[in-house]
Amino acid sequence: MELAKPVIRLSVVQSRIRGVDVNRIEQTRQENLNHLLELIDIANNWGGPKDLLLFHEFPITGYSNRWNRQDLLKIAIEIPGEETEAIGKKAKEHSCYIVFGSYAKDKAWPNHILSITTIIGPDGEIVEKHWKPRNIKAVFGSGFELFTTSIYDVLDQYVEMYGWDAVIPVTRTPIGNIATSSIQKEPELFRAFAMKGAEIILRTASGGFNSFDVQATSYYNRVYTAIANNAVSPNNPGFFADGGSGGSAIYDPNGMLMKQANSVHESSITVTIPIAEFRASHYPPSVHMELYRSVFDQYVNRYPPNLFSYYQPEDTTDAFRYLSDKDAWK
Structure with a gap:
């Protein structure tokens, strides 16, 4: 796609994270949305207008390890929905792209909880929504596994519905070729984005990330990489205020730090x-x-794909139970 302008301004907004209260879902989710909308105004006011704003993984729903599937089916937003419509109005008002993550539900995927990164264009319309490619497993300790659905968890079904190109999506826009991701420490994914033509990789986090991992994304793939993490977050139920906050940054194609948040x-x-x-x-x-293909072809992943096509765990404990006998490396 032809570029609309030779130079663009990218802003990463480091904002609080606050889990929606299951006893006051509508009110607390709306409070989070209102805060996000206010920050969009502030970001475009301070230092002049921006072409692209990046927010973290969960500015609307927040996150809680206490939620179960039934909670999240009520908390998760629909895309498109009321929230994306409100954000779209702000994108149109400020003539900028807005990228943010959220828990989401989709009528095409009943009972599944998705983690989606959405790109909204300056016309206020949804440009694209990217599923989280995979969830990490066997890293949190005994009794806990994520129960949300990623591409890998329903891979065959996903490919049948959307095609292989949607597994590693690169969105062509008039301000550059954009890839998004909320996962960490998976260099193969970011290399694949770059191989498909990504120029700007927008990464989201909540509760921390590894700066070297983000820097390496730029250095090894010669792309711009931005990471949006949460700010210090008072009144976030179940978590300390400083829960892995700060460090949001942008790196150039040589892996050099362009700018980093100077506080949490x-x-x-x-x-x-x-x-x-x-x-x-x-x-x-x-x-x-050609040097590596045979090694990749022989590799057996620790957990096979498609495990959530047949069963969707009710909570983190049930996910641990369900996955406990599916480890191919044991």
């Missing part, structure tokens, strides 16, 4: 990206796949 508080960082100049000299990473 709510703030934004903004950089100017010469996207036309970058595109003129940019190539996807050179991967000598």
